[in-house]
Amino acid sequence: MNDHRTRFLALALRAQALRFGEFTLKSGRSSPYFFNAGRFDSGATLAELSACYADAIAASGLDFDLLFGPAYKGIPLATALACEFARRGRDLPLAFNRKEAKTHGEGGTLIGAPLAGKRVLIVDDVITAGTAIREALTIIRDGGGTPAGIVIAIDRQERATEAESRSAAQTVAAEQGIPVIAVATLADLLAFASESAELVGHRDALHAYRARYGSDL
Incomplete structure (x- = not known):
């Protein structure tokens, strides 16, 4: 597993952005884990998170020259990422x-x-x-920009609906013809849980959830 994925998952656990148990999702599914980016709620955690994002983007080789944060959670994420790129010597518009x-x-x-x-x-x-x-893509195109890609913290890699074989991220990427970069995926979480004494007890529930709802990769 790439280092930024391990760092991100460890950070998410420390910040309690990643939790394990039984959670009912908006879809109605009962999930053994839950991710809430709103728990990255301090300068230190946002700085560490943005470094993980920047490393994932660098690994992808994506070519872009402006960051866009959709309201609401995308705004602090894009802002923190712009600061991280500036720290690394690249001053990007936001x-x-x-x-x-x-x-x-x-x-x-x-x-x-x-x-x-x-x-x-x-x-x-x-x-x-x-x-x-999709709203953000419309705004960008209406403003004369060209969407280059999307970066997200985690790809749950599960079917958007029972009738759909792809995940929501895969569907958007295919519809729009642009890449979706994830700092980490459910597959990464499974690998991480298998190597962690703290999380090994959740491994079977994660595998069962992946088997039931996982998208075609």
């Missing part, structure tokens, strides 16, 4: 959207750098139904 258009002042739904002519990397936590990502 933009994000409002959920509701502002009717006074500068108005509109966009904040930050102009999108026109830019190859845009969308930064978010997960892709569940893909609705927020």
Whole structure:
């Protein structure tokens, strides 16, 4: 497993962004684990998280020149990532959207750098139904930018619906013709759990969930 994946999963456990037990998801499925990026709620954890994102992006070799954070969780993630790239010597422009258009002042739904002519990397936590990502793609194209890819913290690698063989991330990537980069995946989590004395007791439940709901890889 790549080092950034191990670092990310260890960080997620420490921050309690990754928890194990029985959780009912929005889909109605009962999951043995739950991921909540909102628990990366300090400067230190965000800095460490953004370094994991930056390493995953570097490993992908993706070409881009602007970061876009969809409201709401994508905003701090993209901002922290922009700071991490600046620390590494690359000063990238940053933009994000409002959920509701502002009717006074500068108005509109966009904040930050102009999108026109830019190859845009969308930064978010997960892709569940893909609705927020599709909205972001529309905003980027309407603003004259070109979507270059999407980076997320974790890909659950499970079918979006019972009738769908692909995960939500795979569906969006195929529909839009752009890559989706995940800092870690369910497969990485399974490998991580197998090597951790703390998590080995959750391994069977994770494997059972993957067998029942896993997407075709």
